[in-house]
Amino acid sequence: MSSEDITRVAVSTVILSLKREPGDEHASVVMPLVRRVRDPFEGRWxxxxxxLDVHEGLDAAASRTLAETTGLSPSYLEQLYAFGAVDRSPTRVVSIVYWALVRADEVEQAHPQENVAWFDTADLPPLAFDHDEIVGYALWRLRSKVGYSRIAHGLLPGEFTLAELREVYEAIFGRRLDPANFRRQVENSGNLIPTDRFRTGSHRPARLYRYNREVELADRGPLTHGLAPAPLPSESSRS
Amino acid sequence: MSSEDITRVAVSTVILSLKREPGDEHASVVMPLVRRVRDPFEGRWxxxxxxLDVHEGLDAAASRTLAETTGLSPSYLEQLYAFGAVDRSPTRVVSIVYWALVRADEVEQAHPQENVAWFDTADLPPLAFDHDEIVGYALWRLRSKVGYSRIAHGLLPGEFTLAELREVYEAIFGRRLDPANFRRQVENSGNLIPTDRFRTGSHRPARLYRYNREVELADRGPLTHGLAPAPLPSESSRS
Structure with a gap:
């Protein structure tokens, strides 16, 4: 088998977080990129x-390579899509892409690595390979998923104010949302449960909410044994 | 590179359709399987x-191998998930799995191939590799997706009665649904548009409906340039 006849398997990860610089009026969706130190695309992000190592599963490879390059270890990586266009790399590479949303405090706990930087997704440099397309797809999925799932949860602490939740949506959609409309919509959704606690500080106290864990999470991968596990084959065969 | 160090890439396809045998009271979700003629798992379905050929993309490989084995050529194959557990095959194989829903008339048009048979998904034989798990995941996704998308559309003609739509849901969920409740729910969903036409026959005339194409389809792949295309990178960078 010559090297031209080989298809290699890689894993890549899209990590999205929210960042609000001191003095910024609004939060931004940010992601870590790694500067390439060899060809192809040397110097590009x-x-x-x-x-993928021949002795490790896809999920393990995604976690390992993410930790090695960025120091990040999110509790859950979801498989996003497999990219396999023939011309996406000078050699034939199929990339299994994972993604995760991480909170700002998780980002701060990671040990910064060489050649890693965080970028505002609204202002990315040209990326290596087809990574522009991959990031575009991830951001599109993020916007389409927040509408029907609790995905924004991944960017928030366990309890949060409605203003904090709205800020997540505003950063994802890149536009301001009317606070009164937003409150009405999320209160009607059944996804949020008000707590007895309040955020206090420089503003008037704001009630803290949490997500209703009984609302089923749609569209998780098959290997998740969490809130919405895939059925065992014996269960599915009853359908 | 010895053969033990090679990870090979395969594609597999889960094709789901509805079938109602003469005399059957209800429709079933059925799928085609191929009997293996060589090891590993010789004789298993x-x-x-x-x-994957090194010179073809993932989508093309899925379409080609599906047509070669079953004679089926669905207009749209969606990527479902990449399965890559280390022990899923005697050699290391990552399988990119696609799926599609096809109408009964599309199934009838396919030229039957050797070693292919259609099975009721509620009564499957033990499958080769981890294909039990893959089918279980596909059926779980089908059940979770019909709740928030127009996925049942793939199993129906362009216009259909509410009874025909309900039959799709009943087959997918494996249980009867109350006709009046079902009618109320789909009429309130905004997904259906009533037409001026009626199905006539042995029963009283039933109004035909079609799906509202303006309702955005969630969760399509990034390479779809149909109803819900992924944004170009230049669009997504504005978010």
Missing amino acids: ALPGGW | ALPGGW
Whole structure:
């Protein structure tokens, strides 16, 4: 088998977080990129990732390469999509792409690595390979998923104010939302449960909410044994 | 590079359709399987599929191998998930799995191939590799997706009665649904548009409906340039 006949498998990861610089009026959706230190695309920014080892599963490879490059260890990585266009790399590479949303405090706990920087997704440099397309797809999925799932949860602490939740949506959609309309919509959704606690500080106290964990999470991967596990084959065969 | 160090890439396809045998009271969700003619798992039933050619994209490989094995050529194959557990095959194989829903008339048009048979998903034989798990995941996704998208559309003609739509849901969920409740729910969903036409026959005339194409389809792949295309990178960078 010559090297031209080989398809190699890589994993890459799209990590999204929210960042609000001191003095910024609004939060931004940010992501870590790794500067490539070898060809192809030497010097360009690329998604964190690496080669799949023959002895490790896809999820493990995604976690390992993410930790090696960025120091991040999110509790849950979801498989996003497999990218396999013939011309996406000078050699034939199929990339299994994972993604995760991480809170700002998780980002701060990670040990910064060389050649890693965080970028505002609204102002990205040209990326290596087809990573522009991959990031575009991830951001599109993020926007389409917040509408029907609790995905914004990944960017928030366990309890949050409606203003904090609205800020997440505003950063994802890149536009301001009317506070009264937003409150009405989320209160009618059944997704949020008000707590007895309040955020106090420089503003008037704001009630803290949490997500209703009984609302089923749609569209998780098959290997998740969390809130919405895939059925065992014996269960599914009853359908 | 020895053969033990190679990870190979395969594609497999889960094709789901509805079937109602003469005399059956209810429709069933059925799928085609291919009997393996070589080891590993010789004689077992498996998903249609084959190896990714180094010169073809993932979508093309899925379409080609599906047509070669089953004669089916659905207009749209959606990528479902990449399965890559280390022990899922005697050699290391990552399978990119696609799926599609096809109407009964599309199934009838396909030229039957050797070693292919259609099975009721509620009564499947033990499958080769991890294909039991893959089918279980596909059926779980089908059940979770019909709740928030127009996915049942793939199993129906362009216009259909509410009874025909309900039959799709009943087959997917494996239980009867109350006709009056079902009618109320779909009429309130905004997904259906009543037409001026009626199905006539042995029963009283039933109004035909079609799906509202303006309702955005959630969760399509990034390479779809149909109803809900992923944004170009230049669009997404504005978010």
